[in-house]
Amino acid sequence: MSGFASGLVGAFSEAWAEVRIHKTRVLMSLIGVAVAVAALTSVVGLGSIAEQAMIETYERQSGRPATLIVNVWGTGEVPPDALAVSAAFDTVVDRYQIEYAGAFTHSSQTVQFVDGAMPVTTMGVEVGYGTLHRVVMTNGRWFVEADEQRLAPALVVNEAFYARMGWPELSGHPTVTLLGDTKTAAVVVGVIPEKWEGEEPVMHMLNSAYLRITPPSVVAWSPPMLEAWVPTELSDELTFRIKRDIAGALGEGVNVDVSRQDYQAWGGTMDPFGPFKLIVTGVSILVLLLGALGLVNISMVTVKQRIREIGIRRSFGATAGRVFFAVMMESVVASAVAGVVGVMIAVLVIQSDLVQSWITSGFPVDLPPFPVEAAIIGIGAATLVGALAGLLPAIVAVRVKVINAIRY
Amino acid sequence: MTILRLEAVTRTVALPDGSPLHILRGIDLGVAVGDHVSIVGRSGSGKSTLLNLLGLLDSPTSGEIFFEDRPLSALRSGARDRARGRDIGFIFQQFNLLAGRTALENVMTPLLYASGRKFWQRRKLALEMLDRVGLAERANSMPEQLSGGEQQRVAIARALVRGPRLILADEPTGALDIETGASVMQLLDSVAQQTGAALITITHDANVAALADRHYRLDRGVLAPVDVRRVIALAEPEVAL
Numbered sequence: 001m002s003g004f005a006s007g008l009v010g011a012f013s014e015a016w017a018e019v020r021i022h023k024t025r026v027l028m029s030l031i032g033v034a035v036a037v038a039a040l041t042s043v044v045g046l047g048s049i050a051e052q053a054m055i056e057t058y059e060r061q062s063g064r065p066a067t068l069i070v071n072v073w074g075t076g077e078v079p080p081d082a083l084a085v086s087a088a089f090d091t092v093v094d095r096y097q098i099e100y101a102g103a104f105t106h107s108s109q110t111v112q113f114v115d116g117a118m119p120v121t122t123m124g125v126e127v128g129y130g131t132l133h134r135v136v137m138t139n140g141r142w143f144v145e146a147d148e149q150r151l152a153p154a155l156v157v158n159e160a161f162y163a164r165m166g167w168p169e170l171s172g173h174p175t176v177t178l179l180g181d182t183k184t185a186a187v188v189v190g191v192i193p194e195k196w197e198g199e200e201p202v203m204h205m206l207n208s209a210y211l212r213i214t215p216p217s218v219v220a221w222s223p224p225m226l227e228a229w230v231p232t233e234l235s236d237e238l239t240f241r242i243k244r245d246i247a248g249a250l251g252e253g254v255n256v257d258v259s260r261q262d263y264q265a266w267g268g269t270m271d272p273f274g275p276f277k278l279i280v281t282g283v284s285i286l287v288l289l290l291g292a293l294g295l296v297n298i299s300m301v302t303v304k305q306r307i308r309e310i311g312i313r314r315s316f317g318a319t320a321g322r323v324f325f326a327v328m329m330e331s332v333v334a335s336a337v338a339g340v341v342g343v344m345i346a347v348l349v350i351q352s353d354l355v356q357s358w359i360t361s362g363f364p365v366d367l368p369p370f371p372v373e374a375a376i377i378g379i380g381a382a383t384l385v386g387a388l389a390g391l392l393p394a395i396v397a398v399r400v401k402v403i404n405a406i407r408y
Numbered sequence: 409m410t411i412l413r414l415e416a417v418t419r420t421v422a423l424p425d426g427s428p429l430h431i432l433r434g435i436d437l438g439v440a441v442g443d444h445v446s447i448v449g450r451s452g453s454g455k456s457t458l459l460n461l462l463g464l465l466d467s468p469t470s471g472e473i474f475f476e477d478r479p480l481s482a483l484r485s486g487a488r489d490r491a492r493g494r495d496i497g498f499i500f501q502q503f504n505l506l507a508g509r510t511a512l513e514n515v516m517t518p519l520l521y522a523s524g525r526k527f528w529q530r531r532k533l534a535l536e537m538l539d540r541v542g543l544a545e546r547a548n549s550m551p552e553q554l555s556g557g558e559q560q561r562v563a564i565a566r567a568l569v570r571g572p573r574l575i576l577a578d579e580p581t582g583a584l585d586i587e588t589g590a591s592v593m594q595l596l597d598s599v600a601q602q603t604g605a606a607l608i609t610i611t612h613d614a615n616v617a618a619l620a621d622r623h624y625r626l627d628r629g630v631l632a633p634v635d636v637r638r639v640i641a642l643a644e645p646e647v648a649l
Contacts, residue, residue, distance in 0.1 A: 309506055
C-alpha cells in the first residue's frame with residue numbers, strides 16, 4: 001500500500017515537475033488544446049442551449065410532451081352543447097387524474113381602445129395553461145385562481161395590445177372596455193411578448209369569464225377544446241380512452257378527435273432535433289480531432305528530445321510502467337488544465353450579451369444557464385485527448401534503449 | 409558476499425543481412441561488496457553492451473547473470489527495474505544531470521522511485537548526500553551554474569543517495585580535466601568505501617583504472633584480467649602490448 005501510494009505520488013510529482021519545467025512548451029500545447037476545448041464546449045453548450053430554447057419555443061406554441069388536444073364538433077348543422085362538452089372534459093380530467101389540463105376557446109371580442117374599437121383574437125384559457133405553455137411574462141403576471149372571482153374579467157394581453165393601450169402602469173389596474181351585447185370593463189393584469197414581430201393584438205381571459213360575458217349563441221358556435229398534459233408513455237392509451245369516454249358522454253351527432261400536438265409528435269418516432277444534433281456533434285468531433293493532432297505532434301517531438309532524460313530515469317530504477325504512466329500523466333495533467341481553461345473561455349463567450357442575443361435572434365426565449373453537461377464533456381474530452389495524445393509518446397518512451405540514450 | 413556474478417555470458421545480435429554479430433563472448437566476472445573493479449577497452453570493444461548487462465538493462469544471449477545469487481532470468485522486467493533502482497547507482501561521463509532542475513532536485517530523482525521512508529524523506533536525504541559531497545551550499549543551483557567537477561559531484565550524490573550496493577561509473581572523469589578528475593575519483597572511491605558499495609569503473613583513462621583493486625580489459629568481446637602495469641601501458645597507443 002505504501003509502495004502504491006509513493007508510486008502514485010511520485011508519478012504525479014514527476015508529471016507536475018515536467019509541466020513546471022517545460023512551461024513554454026506546455027503553454028504552447030495548452031493553447032491549442034484550450035482553444036479546441038473552448039470550441040468544443042461552446043459548440044456543445046450552444047447546441048444544448050439552442051436545443052433547449054427551441055424546445056421551449058415549441059412548448060409555448062403547442063404544449064409540453066405529451067400534450068393531447070381534444071376537438072369536438074357536430075356532424076350536422078347543430079353545434080354540440082358547449083356546457084355539455086365542458087362537463088365531459090371535466091369528467092375525463094377527474095377520471096384520469098390529469099394534473100395539468102384545461103379547456104380553451106378561440107374567439108374574437110371587440111375591444112374599445114382610445115383610438116377606436118377593433119376585433120381582437122381572444123383565447124379563453126384555464127389557469128394551468130401558463131404552466132402547460134411555459135408562458136413568460138414581460139410585465140405583470142399570469143392568471144391565478146383568485147382571478148376566477150373577479151367581477152371585472154382579468155386579461156393577459158400581448159405587447160401589441162398593450163401598445164394600443166399606451167403602455168399604462170399595471171399597478172394602476174388599467175382597464176379596457178369589451179364591446180358586445182353589453183359593455184364589460186376588463187382589467188389587464190399581465191403582458192406577454194409577441195410570438196413574432198408584427199403580431200396583431202391578442203388577449204387571454206379565463207374560461208369562466210369568457211362564458212359569463214359572451215352570449216350563449218356565440219359560445220355555441222365555438223365549443224371549447226381541451227388540452228391535457230399527460231405522461232408520454234401513457235399518451236397512446238389515454239388518446240384512445242379520452243376519445244371513447246367523451247364520445248360516449250356526448251352521444252350521437254358529435255365527432256370527437258384526440259391527438260398529440262406537442263413537438264415530439266411532429267416527426268413520429270424521429271427526434272425532431274436529430275439533424276441539428278448530428279451537425280453539432282460532427283463539428284465538435286472535428287474540432288477535437290484537430291486539437292488532438294496538434295497535441296500528439298508536440299508530444300512526439302518532445303519525447304524524442306527527452307530520450308536522454310528517460311534513459312537516465314530508467315537507469316535510476318524507473319520501471320517501464322512508471323515511465324509510461326509519467327509520460328501519459330504529463331499529457332493528461334496538461335490537457336486537463338487546458339480543458340478547465342477552455343471551458344472557462346466557453347462559459348464567458350456563451351454568457352456574453354452579444355452571443356445570447358444572437359442565439360435568441362430577438363425572439364422571447366428564456367435562455368437556460370450554461371449546461372453542466374457541456375462543461376463535463378469539455379473537461380472529459382480534454383482529459384481523454386490528453387491520454388490518447390500521451391499514448392504514442394509513452395510507447396516511444398518505454399522503448400528507449402537506456403544506455404544508448406545516455407551514452408550517445 | 410557476491411553482489412553480481414556473470415557466468416559464461418554472451419551477447420549476440422543479428423545484423424541486417426541476418427548474420428550474427430558476437431558482441432560479448434564468454435564473460436565471467438564476480439563483484440563482491442567493497443570491490444573496486446576497472447574495465448578498460450577501446451571503442452567498439454563491447455563496453456556499452458557490458459554496461460547494459462551489468463546495469464540489469466539487458467539480458468544475455470546465453471550464460472547467466474546472478475544478482476545477489478539470484479539468476480536474473482528469474483526476475484521479471486519490473487522486479488529487475490526495481491532492483492536496479494534500489495541496488496545500482498550509475499555515474500556517467502557527461503554527468504547527465506536533468507536540465508531545468510536544481511542540484512537538489514537531481515539528487516532527489518532516484519528517490520522518486522523508492523518507497524517508504526526514502527520516498528517521503530527524499531528532500532532531507534538528498535540534502536544530506538549533497539552535504540556529503542561538499543555541495544550543500546549549491547543545492548539550489550541549476551546544472552549550467554555548476555562547474556564540470558561540481559556537476560560530477562552532484563551526479564555522484566545522485567548515484568549514491570539510495571545507498572546502492574553496486575556503483576557503475578561509465579567514464580566518470582572523461583569530461584573533466586586531470587586535476588578535477590582525480591579529485592572526483594578520490595571522492596567516489598572514498599564514498600564507495602564508506603558505504604561498502606562495490607565500484608565498477610569503465611574507462612579509457614589508465615590512471616583512473618589504476619585506482620581499482622582488480623583490472624580487466626575488454627577486447628573484441630572478451631573480458632580478461634590485466635595487470636595494472638599493462639593498464640597503464642594501454643594508455644600509450646604506441647606501446648606494443
